[in-house]
Amino acid sequence: MSRLVSTAARPSVIALKCAILLGAAATGLAQAQQSSALDRMSVSVGAFRAEPKIHVGGDTRYGRVDTPDEKISDTTLPRVKADFLIGDNHGIAFDYFRFDEDYAGAASGATVYEGRPVSGNISGDANLRIEMARLSYKYWLTHDKHAFGVGLGAAYLRAKISGSVSANLSTAAPVVNYSWSGADSAKESVWAPTIDAAWRYSLNDKVRLVAEASGIKRNGGTVEGHVYNASAGVEWAATQNVAVVLDYGIQKIDLHRNGDSNADLDLKLTGPSAFVKVRF
Numbered sequence: 001m002s003r004l005v006s007t008a009a010r011p012s013v014i015a016l017k018c019a020i021l022l023g024a025a026a027t028g029l030a031q032a033q034q035s036s037a038l039d040r041m042s043v044s045v046g047a048f049r050a051e052p053k054i055h056v057g058g059d060t061r062y063g064r065v066d067t068p069d070e071k072i073s074d075t076t077l078p079r080v081k082a083d084f085l086i087g088d089n090h091g092i093a094f095d096y097f098r099f100d101e102d103y104a105g106a107a108s109g110a111t112v113y114e115g116r117p118v119s120g121n122i123s124g125d126a127n128l129r130i131e132m133a134r135l136s137y138k139y140w141l142t143h144d145k146h147a148f149g150v151g152l153g154a155a156y157l158r159a160k161i162s163g164s165v166s167a168n169l170s171t172a173a174p175v176v177n178y179s180w181s182g183a184d185s186a187k188e189s190v191w192a193p194t195i196d197a198a199w200r201y202s203l204n205d206k207v208r209l210v211a212e213a214s215g216i217k218r219n220g221g222t223v224e225g226h227v228y229n230a231s232a233g234v235e236w237a238a239t240q241n242v243a244v245v246l247d248y249g250i251q252k253i254d255l256h257r258n259g260d261s262n263a264d265l266d267l268k269l270t271g272p273s274a275f276v277k278v279r280f
Contacts, residue, residue, distance in 0.1 A: 035142035037200035039279040046275030055266040126163025160187035192218040225255035
């Protein structure tokens with residue numbers, strides 16, 4: 001009798017062990033499953049509607065020239081983003097945008113130089129092009145509908161400015177008039193390290209909240225400075241694989257060129273962006 005009981009009990013013990021193993025496996029798979037706030041792969045193409053504010057300064061043979069902080073006409077900048085998820089926690093992100101605009105400004109005033117009254121005006125026009133491409137690695141901390149990513153990367157920044165300037169100055173006691181004009185152009189390209197942070201939250205199958213920030217710092221060399229970026233917005237899935245992303249962001253670009261003639265560029269871009277996102 002005891003042998004029959006032992007034989008009958010054996011299948012139930014095996015079934016219990018199998019259930020425990022299956023439960024553990026299911027738990028492991030659930031934990032390894034990617035967050036619903038992330039895509040395995042996505043490509044976003046859109047535009048940044050910016051309200052630029054610019055300040056330009058530089059050394060000339062006539063002394064230092066600085067333009068006042070001035071707002072340029074609103075402009076639309078093309079922008080492309082891509083994200084790839086490797087495994088469940090490792091990501092690669094790419095971001096590219098370009099600013100290409102004409103700029104014109106004028107200033108006038110009076111001062112006292114070496115005890116003599118000096119007055120005059122200066123005017124100039126320029127074309128400014130800035131291109132930036134950024135590639136970074138992110139490690140995603142995920143939990144169900146939440147995902148927070150931190151990462152490091154590198155950015156390639158290329159800037160080109162060309163233009164002309166003219167000035168008319170006059171002094172009193174005795175009266176002397178000075179006039180001069182000139183044209184020049186310069187371009188630089190540099191690599192710089194980046195720090196990135198991003199946050200995603202899935203409200204449901206259709207809507208996600210998104211936010212990201214990054215910083216680029218360049219020290220030493222011909223070009224120094226920093227670039228900061230931050231944005232926050234919402235993503236709505238029109239279909240399973242196509243979504244629309246709307247956000248509001250800021251790009252802060254502060255560059256200093258070291259050389260025979262030092263020059264400074266301070267450019268601030270703020271405004272909304274819209275993207276069509278293809279995701280898988």
